[in-house]
Amino acid sequence: MGQEFSTARQSLVRRLATAIFGAPKYLKDPGLFHKMSLIPVLAWVGLGADGLSSSSYGPEEAFRTLGSHTYLAMALAAFAALTVFIISYAYSRIIEHFPHGGGGYIVASHMLGPDAGVVSGSALLVDYVLTITVSIASCVDALFSYVPQAYHVWKVEVGCALAVLLIVMNIRGVKESIAVMAPIFMVFVGTHVLLLLNGILTHADRFAHVAAGFRTGLSHDLSSIGIFGILMLFLRAYSLGGGTYTGIEAVSNGLQIMREPRVQTGKRTMMYMATSLAFTAGLLLVCYTLVGISPVAGKTFNAVLADTLFAGWPFGATIAFITIFSEGALLLVAAQTGFVDGPRVMSNMAVDSWLPHRFGALSVRLTMRNGILLMGIAAILLMLYTGGSVSALVVMYSINVFLTFSLSQLGMSRFYIQRRHEDPQWVRHLSVHLVGLILCATILVVTTFEKFAEGGWLTLVMTSAVIALCYLIKGHYRSVRKGMAQLDEALLDFPTSGIRNDADPCRNDLTAIQLVSAYSGFGVHTLLSILTTFPKTYKNVIFVSVAVIDSGSFKGAEELAALESSVQQGLDKYVELARRLGYAAECRMTVATDVVESVVEVCKELGEQYPRSTVFTGQLTFRLEKFYHRMLHNETAFAIQRRLQWDGLTTVILPIRVSI
Template sequence: MEQAAQAANGTLFTRMVRAIFGAPKVLKDPHLFHKMSLIPVLAWVGLGADGLSSSSYGPEEAYRALGSHTYLAVLLGLATALTVFIISYAYSRIIEHFPHGGGGYIVATHMLGEKAGVVSGSALLVDYVLTITISIAACSDALFSYVPAQYQHAKLAFSCVLALLLIVMNIRGIKESVTVMAPIFLVFVLTHLVLLLDGVFTHAGRIAPLTHEFHAGLSHDLSSIGLFGILMLFLRAYSLGGGTYTGIEAVSNGLQIMREPRVQTGKRTMVYMASSLAFTAGLLFLCYSLMGVAPVEGKTLNAVLADSLFAHWPMGSGLAFVTIFSEGALLILAAQAGFVDGPRVMSNMAVDSWFPHRFAALSVRLTMRNGIVLMGSAAIALLLYTKGSVSALVVMYSINVFLTFSLSQLGMSRFYLKRRREDPQWVRHLSVHLVGLILCATILVVTTVEKFMEGGWLTLLITSLVIGVCYLIKGHYQKVRQGMSQLDEALLDFPTSGPVNREEPGRNEPTAIQLVSAYSGFGIHTLLSIVTAFPKTYRNVIFVSVAVIDSGSFKGAEELEALEGSVTAGLKKYVDLAQRLGFAADCRMAVGTDVVESVVEECQRLGQEFPRSTVFTGQLTFRLEKYYHRMLHNETAFAIQRRLQWDGLTTVILPIRIGIN
């Protein structure tokens, strides 16, 4: 009865987990990549929201920086729209050369070296955490603008709940979370299209007076502060509106979720995002000028604009509310972009050993669960630290993304300089990236200087700490790799003598089931340990390996086939070595995202096939066990041992020593 109750509880728990996070994906489904990938419109929703939502605060920041010199706003709008197209086109070129995604981290690593890559990757990670944090905080501010004062104290808790909901939605899968949020995006686009077109066409008669105001203001400033003063004023406003461009890189980072043909889908998505952002930001500046919008305490400029334009419409107050409410809702989609791309950057860095390798793993829903949880947890921590203050977060936001932009443009400029003999159009391509580099570097320098004492220093400090931790992690993995290479040098060409055993493993013979990964000195050391520790005990050796689907291999059907082929080839080498040592040997392979689950299922089947079997696996051991070893090196061997021994299968962990501390 008790066992039945436990089984029932386990089933209930499993159903609850699947109801929240969704059922596992079927890896052998030939249409899997097609089902999970995004068409350009959905990619625009999932990845373009970060850029488009910045129109809620980027143009306002730049417009406010003009002070009383608002006659420059139209030029500022043109410069902003042009900059959006330049940066977007530059990233379209990056999409062509890096079709598997990765954005600024991959570009900097391949074009400028791993040191530039880790700087770019760390800056992107901090930026995506800030994307999530500031988007949720700004959304909460918008929603609580219509909440009675006695409930304002619940705003921070509400922000944390939003972050938790986004974590759950993204663990379920990118496409599902994007589909749920698509209506919000559509409402934003429609309401703002009506807002901007109404502002331009109903105030077209103001264009001539606006031209006169421009000439009058320019003449006055030329005589008072001079041309250099006007240029510096314009440059400052232009740079402080740099938040408008955040999110442009999201498409190049998220190419893995694009539907094939991936490059064309990514470039089309980039066109959608750039066009919508340039249109919205540019016309906002024009509407500010045509309407003569002035700041109002407790309201954004967009709210002032909407209230003024819709005041004479039927149900105009309701339409203005929906318009501004949609901005707050779209900021949740901007947070979504952080959850989409942040874990992907983290997984790319994990594959290169800058982050713990477990962050490259995929869940049964084929999402980077560890990265999603870490990004969400960091965002919640920042929300609690800043108490959800948008003013405290916004000063930290723009610096890192323009550091990454600058490194990306520098890397592509170097690329085309090196290819000037092979590419007849290298001058045209180089000029785009050089212009992008100048624009991004200018915004980076001005923003850092202007915002340094207002919170920019904290962004730089956090990014520096992340870079430092990455170097510590990389250094540890390099030491481990050196120790493993010594095993490879000593054992990969292990000599054997005696007859080769080509017999099939006997069902009732004593059987050693050895868990292995790639063919390496580590696995050979484990096999030899079995031979020496249990001499003449086993007649059969069955090698078991799992083709682990992680973010590095989950890029298409061809990559999965190549992974399976590589694992199979390694298993055949182990079988050949065991046969040369006199064992009857065979192998088994499983495919999955969770090593423990896949190994346990395969070993259970082998336990039934070979009743007199023992499972063996190796585990790295260090001379001095440190607190961080468990985080950097998985505890897979012990987890497998617990599961199999509970099922009645004897499991032995053999220590593999390497000469590092």
């Protein structure tokens, strides 16, 4: 009765999880990658939204910084649009030469070395947490522009609730979450095209007045603060408006989710994003100037602009509300980028052992669940810490963005210098990356200097802490690999003697079911431990392995086929070794994202086929167990043991000692 109740409860929990997060993906579906990949328009929605939505706060911050010197806004608009195109073109080159994604982390790691890579990757991780936080906070600000002041005390709570909603949507799947948000994106594009064209066309007669104001303002400032003072003022406004460019790298990071041919899809998506961002950010600054926007308590500049421009229209208040509501909703879509690209950066770093390996794992929905949860929880904590202050978050956000941008441009500059004898156009490409490097480094230095006391210090502390943690994790994994290498050296090619056994395993003989991964000294050590601990006991040895689909292998059908082939080759080597040792042997393999579930199913089938069987698996054991070992080394063996013993299959964990 108790077992039936437990089974029913597990079934209910499973159905509830499926309803919320979606059903598992069928891994053998030949069209799986095509179904999950994004065409340019959807990629523009999912990844370009981060760049486009930054027009909601970047231009406003730049315009505010000008203060009374708004005559410089037109020049600022031109420079903003030019900067968007320069950085976008530079990242198009990155897409072309690094087609498997990874963006700034991969470029820095390959071109500047692993130390630069971990700095870039750590900055990106903090950046994507801030992407989520600042986008949600800006979304809440935009939406609350039309809510009475008395209700503004609930901003942080609403922001946290939206973060939880995005966590659930992204665990369901990237394409599914983007498809839901696509109509929001299109409403934003339509309403803002209408807003900006309305501002330009209905105020075209003010261009002459603005030009006259430029001459008057410039003449006044030349006599009061001089040309150097004007340049510093312009540079400060340009740099502190750097939030405008913060989402540009997202496309190069997220190439894995794009439809083949990925390079062409990525470059087209980058073109869509660059054009839409340059158009929107540049014309917003122009409209601020033409209309003469001034701050209104509780409202964003864009809300004031929409109210002003649509005031005389039929249903003008409704149109203005829809415009700003779509802006707030787009900012929510932009937070999506942090959930798409942040876990991918984490997985790339996990593959390189900078982060726990479990962050490279995929869920049954083929999403990086661990990374999504960590990014979402960190964003909620930052939301609570800053009280949802967009000004503070944008400062923190911009510093890490331009640190990564600068390293990427430096890496690509070195790339083209190294290829100067092979690429006839290397000078043209190099010049673009050098200009991008100068612009990004300038914004980084000015923003850090100006805003260090206003939140910049916290970004530097957070990023430094992540970098230090990465080095500690890397050092631990390096020590473990040295211990494992000793096992490989001692055991992989040891000689055998005795009579070879090529017979098939007999159903009624005692059978050892050994769980293995790749062919290594670890697996060989486990096999020899079985045979020496239980001498002349087992007649059959069945090797079981799971081809684990993680973020490193989930890049296309070819990668999956290579993974299966590699796992099968390792199993064949284990079978060959067991037969040379005189045992009847065979192997079983399955492809999955969850090792425990898959192994339990296979072992239960083998338990029915070979009723006198025992399951064996190895587990790393350290001389002094530390609190972080369970985080860095999965507890798969113990989870499998618990499940199989509940199902009546004897399971033995053999310790593999590693001295570090």
